[in-house]
Amino acid sequence: MFKVKVQRWRGAVWADADLPWLVAAGKREGGSGGDFYARLEAAGRAARAQYNGTHPQALKTSTFTTHLLPTRNDHIRYRAEAGVRFIRRLRTTLRELTRSTLRDGREHTVDFDTFTLELQVRADDGHETYLAVRIAGSVPPNLTTLVLHNVPGCEAEGWYPEYALPERELLPAEQAWSNIMDPHAAAVVLGDVS
Template sequence: MGKAREQFAGDHGTHERIRAIDDEVLFKVKIQRWRGAVWLDEDQPWLVAAGQREDGSADDFYAALEADANAARARHNSEHSKPLPGKTYVGPLLPTADDYARHRLEAGIRLVRRLVAELQDLTRGSLRDGHEHATDFPTFRLGVLVRADEGHETYVAVRITGSVPDDLAVVILRHVPGCDPQSWFPEYALPGRHLLPAEQAWSTVMEPQAAARLLEGG
């Protein structure tokens, strides 16, 4: 899995096709004795089969993959009036609707985990120096500004530059440390400047005790 992610992480590089498979384009992944077959759906790689290289053996990954694909084509043609062209059929190996749904769910979980970690770092960093701290995500930029006044409530502002769905904005505000998720108000300006056309912002207050705990935690 790690080798497949590494090999197909970018647009650069060439990939070796598994020539024995003719109904879909499958690419080879190699690491030590392990071999894999990767199918590309636009820019998304899917590792659809894997096994060990046993050159000359019926148990060899490539030999077994071809044999299974030949058998799958034969079964399909026996059950359907219109036969498939070519020699192989790897349709049963390709991702299903459930696989795509699982992939979207896992991607959402990874995004939330990253948001939580980044919000902790941004809030703590801004709390220490009073300046906005920001980071980039694929489709938006997230910034946090904390202004602390000793003995008083601490002002917190969150701004998003770019396009995000409303439910993601809610997730972001819910995970700002030390802040009540129900206490955010929309802002039309940030300290020292107005919002840009592509920006949206909210503000609230953080209790001094929460700010102290946040600083002590990292």
Template sequence: MHRVRPTLRVLRDDLKLSLPSAQIPLNTISHPLLDKASDQYADPDTAHERIRAIDDVVLFKVKVQRWRGAVWMDDDPDAEVPTWIVAAGTREEGSSDDFYAALGAGGKSARARYNAAHDQALTTDTYSGHLLPTRDDHDRYRLEAATRFAVRLNFTIRDLARGSLHDGHEHAADFPGFRLGIQIRADDGNETYAAIRITGSAPANLTAMILGRVPGYAARPLLVTGASSR
């Protein structure tokens, strides 16, 4: 199931949660508001309630227990992350909409600051650009993707190397955009030969990354007898 992703600001400032290592994607963090948003926005065809107090961007409501949130949906069909939580807070006792009223008031204050600092004034009542995902948010997402790739590469290379050592044949696995094949032959423990085959579009430094992960390579260099990338 697709899960809604919090921005770094929401995670640290609004939800008061610590930033985990890159091995933990932010969209997998469990929190009542994040879980509710993921359930509520799993179906793109489901109707959602817009936050009317914000008029410069389209934000939607998500509510659970005392938690309130603002969800932004990226309309770029190629967006890496389509749905974000860009603001979060709690409802005060006896009030049903204080969070959204405060969000609107904050948007008006941000608009006033923006207009004071720019020659071309905004014509909307609010400004919410500071809430939307930043370069840091997208960099964090790509770091998580790179970390997942490295972890998968580690496990896959060990499995392929183990299989090839067992029967002497090439063992291969498919990755997005390329296919990786490894063949390792050992001569009674005297010399070990490794062949790396990369077919498809792959990062330029992939061969070095792979060799660095072949078991025993760091302690006892292997002789590469064949490598191809195309």
């Protein structure tokens, strides 16, 4: 474990692959029974005693801290929370891209870690508003479905695969989709109505 210090706060961090876990924390109160390090050591000694009392092969270390380490449930929860954070970021990004392209009709792009997302709106006065989505790069499973279901103002079942963009052909690592955008939803995204 690694020691972490922030002002009077202390922590114990377990580095699991590329993911650090804060497994214990408390305040540094030197000489006090409530000191983080004293409590951590006492808990480790108690855990060692309990382990040695129930296992035939006794531990030779002075403490035992396995109970502090992340479990399978912790990893599942982390992945679930990461998924929720990604969906929130994706929805916010799609709304910002939609607003930007509604204002000027040009392509607007955002780079994520492994893929690029681009939106463009085409509209003429008195005609329908078309919104195109382009996804390029290494696309995680179900990403296309998530993107298309979260574009504001477009029917989830109304997407049509495209083989070219309005001003150019698709590149080999690109996919594009288009849909008709609801004009009221476009006004909401632009902030003209609520």
